[in-house]
Amino acid sequence: MEKMRIKVNGKVYDVEVEVLSSDGAVSNIVNNSAAETQAPISRKKKTVASGGDIASPIAGVVKEIKVKVGDSVEENQLLVVLEAMKMNTNILSDRAGEVKEIPVNIGDNVAMGQTLVIF
Template sequence: MKKYRITVNGKTYEVEVEEITAPAPAPKKETPSVSTIEAPKAKAEPAPTPAATPKKATPAGKLTINAPMPGTILSIKAKPGSAVKKGQVIMILEAMKMENEILAPQDGKILSIEVTEGSSVNTGDILAVME
């Protein structure tokens, strides 16, 4: 194995590469021809707007915690009325087979939890309200 140091966007990474000594596949005898075909121009039509899900109004001075991505609520760690610290886990959201922790953005009190365990959420859906 050989070690390399690679810099991508200002970050340096160390990688190990293993050399595989398998024979390379034989090149194909035929060369595919490539041609450019211009697609017909379609009239510009406005894209259909998805049906908006009604969102609850947030009282003034309250903070909503929204879903960062679509997924399923696996577990709820905080209860309405409980005090939370900034960075404390409020709930676990599963998205693309990954468990994502939804954290409290500030110190405060959970006023309400707007979802239940097992429910599906979309990006931007209100998960909880806190003060």
């Protein structure tokens, strides 16, 4: 079980999440109770595949591609928008560099860990 704090409609909850597979699929969420404090918890995950390429942190559908091959990007620049469970997830660059390849297209289903952008 992994403990997390989430905010839903302005109310903060402490929850436990049970991850049952290596692809990140969540099978069980247990609501402990509303949290007393509203302190944010940072859960920034690196989204780097082998060789330093940007990988998907989740399984989802590519909704937008914000860069093209040859673009110079800065650290924290928006690269791709993924949709999973009707929520959009922005995939940001973890460093500055030049885009060499984009092996996905809008509408593609991607797996967790799949390469999205190659530098």
